[in-house]
Amino acid sequence: xxxxxxxxxxxxxxxxxxxxxxxxxxxxxxxxxxxxxxxxxxxxxxxxxxxxxxxxxxxxxxxxxxxxxxxxxxxxxxxxxxxxxxxxxxxxxxxxxxxxxxxxxxxxxxxxxxx
Amino acid sequence: xxxxxxxxxxxxxxxxxxxxxxxxxxxxxxxxxxxxxxxxxxxxxxxxxxxxxxxxxxxxxxxxxxxxxxxxxxxxxxxxxxxxxxxxxxxxxxxxxxxxxxxxxxxxxxxxxxxx
Numbered sequence: 001x002x003x004x005x006x007x008x009x010x011x012x013x014x015x016x017x018x019x020x021x022x023x024x025x026x027x028x029x030x031x032x033x034x035x036x037x038x039x040x041x042x043x044x045x046x047x048x049x050x051x052x053x054x055x056x057x058x059x060x061x062x063x064x065x066x067x068x069x070x071x072x073x074x075x076x077x078x079x080x081x082x083x084x085x086x087x088x089x090x091x092x093x094x095x096x097x098x099x100x101x102x103x104x105x106x107x108x109x110x111x112x113x114x115x
Numbered sequence: 116x117x118x119x120x121x122x123x124x125x126x127x128x129x130x131x132x133x134x135x136x137x138x139x140x141x142x143x144x145x146x147x148x149x150x151x152x153x154x155x156x157x158x159x160x161x162x163x164x165x166x167x168x169x170x171x172x173x174x175x176x177x178x179x180x181x182x183x184x185x186x187x188x189x190x191x192x193x194x195x196x197x198x199x200x201x202x203x204x205x206x207x208x209x210x211x212x213x214x215x216x217x218x219x220x221x222x223x224x225x226x227x228x229x230x231x
Contacts, residue, residue: 045222091157105157
């Protein structure tokens with residue numbers, strides 16, 4: 001079974017600051033993928049970034065980077081130079097590459113960017 | 116390419132009534148997922164289809180929920196009878212295949228169900 005834990009229910013940061021959203025995971029699958037999604041108030045789930053468990057380098061996508069520490073089973077999302085439009089719910093998720101390979105989500109972190 | 120289409124966008128029903136949600140995945144996507152997202156929580160997988168076969172329905176409350184994916188394309192999720200605790204957003208997602216690259220999920224805008 002897979003489990004995702006996001007321990008920060010809410011985060012408040014000033015515009016233009018960097019922010020780190022925490023995510024820890026647990027799985028028995030030898031290979032897996034880790035994801036971050038953004039969910040604005042409109043409700044759609046927007047894919048941000050992906051990290052494979054065997055990827056040697058941390059993933060980056062524009063202002064988003066994933067700080068992957070496999071030994072600690074953590075996959076934190078770093079947003080650089082935050083913008084007002086970054087205010088949303090953020091979900092960490094993982095998918096094992098065995099069996100049904102379903103995508104399992106954490107509880108989410110509500111990020112608020114203050115001007 | 117067109118995204119994942121869901122309808123209706125919103126639905127309000129009384130408890131014990133029935134309701135159905137519809138999803139049209141991205142063309143060519145073999146795998147389709149239905150998620151339930153209760154307010155303040157992360158999405159929970161209800162059922163996963165590969166073409167028109169069920170891959171995982173372990174968290175689907177089968178006494179009241181049912182889903183089908185005829186011809187491996189569109190899918191319908193039904194609740195009968197609805198309970199107050201079914202109030203949630205129901206998200207549909209699709210991907211090219213179960214295996215392969217992990218970032219191939221695309222989500223629809225969801226159906227917000229309110230049971231009163």
